[in-house]
Amino acid sequence: MKEESIxxxxxxxxxxxxxxxxxxxxxxxxxxxxxxxxFSWVFYLAILAFIAFVVLAVFFIQRLNxxxxxxxxxxxxxxxxxxxGLVLFTLFIGHYLFLLREKIKIIQRWASSAS
Amino acid sequence: MSEYSDSYLISRIRSGDKVAFQELVxxxxxxxxxxxxxxxxxxxxxxxxxxxxxxKMYKYMPTFRENAKFATWLYRIxxxxxxxxxxxxxxxxxxxxxxxxxxxxTAEEVTFSKLRxxxxxxxxxxxxxxxxxEEALLLRxxxxxxxxxxxxxxxxxxxxxxxxxxLHRARKNMLAHLRNExxxxxxxxx
Numbered sequence: 001m002k003e004e005s006i007x008x009x010x011x012x013x014x015x016x017x018x019x020x021x022x023x024x025x026x027x028x029x030x031x032x033x034x035x036x037x038x039f040s041w042v043f044y045l046a047i048l049a050f051i052a053f054v055v056l057a058v059f060f061i062q063r064l065n066x067x068x069x070x071x072x073x074x075x076x077x078x079x080x081x082x083x084x085g086l087v088l089f090t091l092f093i094g095h096y097l098f099l100l101r102e103k104i105k106i107i108q109r110w111a112s113s114a115s
Numbered sequence: 116m117s118e119y120s121d122s123y124l125i126s127r128i129r130s131g132d133k134v135a136f137q138e139l140v141x142x143x144x145x146x147x148x149x150x151x152x153x154x155x156x157x158x159x160x161x162x163x164x165x166x167x168x169x170x171k172m173y174k175y176m177p178t179f180r181e182n183a184k185f186a187t188w189l190y191r192i193x194x195x196x197x198x199x200x201x202x203x204x205x206x207x208x209x210x211x212x213x214x215x216x217x218x219x220x221t222a223e224e225v226t227f228s229k230l231r232x233x234x235x236x237x238x239x240x241x242x243x244x245x246x247x248x249e250e251a252l253l254l255r256x257x258x259x260x261x262x263x264x265x266x267x268x269x270x271x272x273x274x275x276x277x278x279x280x281x282l283h284r285a286r287k288n289m290l291a292h293l294r295n296e297x298x299x300x301x302x303x304x305x
Contacts, residue, residue, distance in 0.1 A: 010259055015145065106129075
């Protein structure tokens with residue numbers, strides 16, 4: 001049997017949902033939107049965690065510089081290396097925070113415009 | 116709105132346009148419903164599965180990547196939702212002590228004698244109900260959804276060789292079922 005005949009047979013097997021399907025679907029969509037949650041708090045929580053982490057890191061580095069040793073081991077880090085490290089670290093985390101904010105913005109925009 | 120491309124409709128849906136959503140659903144509902152029916156042999160339950168799948172599609176629309184093919188993405192949601200529902204159903208049956216869900220059970224419910232000769236569409240739909248879900252699904256993805264083997268791989272997670280062998284077997288079985296039930300009438304059908 002030709003491929004075309006099989007294709008035609010399979011195409012004739014196409015089925016249609018009942019006429020009220022769209023109505024039930026839209027009701028279901030409306031219910032889903034009502035349950036949509038605002039979760040921008042995830043972003044603010046991430047920023048807070050980041051700030052707390054940076055404060056702790058700065059405090060620790062200052063202490064390290066002041067004492068000049070860590071657990072009895074003498075450490076001497078050039079101030080320029082410390083500053084560079086902090087800047088790179090901030091950029092690295094900042095990049096991820098930016099991505100997180102963009103994702104949240106897309107979902108928020110979708111959720112708010114849909115409701 | 117029917118002349119608009121899928122990507123345009125998707126961008127409209129992302130900005131909250133429900134008419135665009137309805138248009139996209141209208142465009143894909145028949146093929147998606149046929150796919151769901153290939154796995155869930157009961158039309159009423161298949162409709163519930165389809166509804167769940169479209170709600171998921173709406174919910175996860177922000178995560179859809181623009182460079183992906185929309186139909187493949189949607190059919191994957193439909194197939195996954197249908198298989199999850201089927202699994203749940205089979206577990207419930209097992210718990211109740213029934214025989215594990217067999218496609219033969221539902222197929223028996225529909226007898227060809229009930230159908231009139233000229234209802235060819237019905238004949239074919241009944242044959243699809245009698246076929247194994249995997250085979251019916253592959254045939255519909257290939258011929259109805261017009262997906263390539265690679266795209267079917269994305270939708271089902273099957274290997275390329277499994278799909279090719281499955282398609283070959285499905286074609287043979289479909290014809291065998293049709294020949295069994297219709298005899299010489301099959302010649303008029305093809």
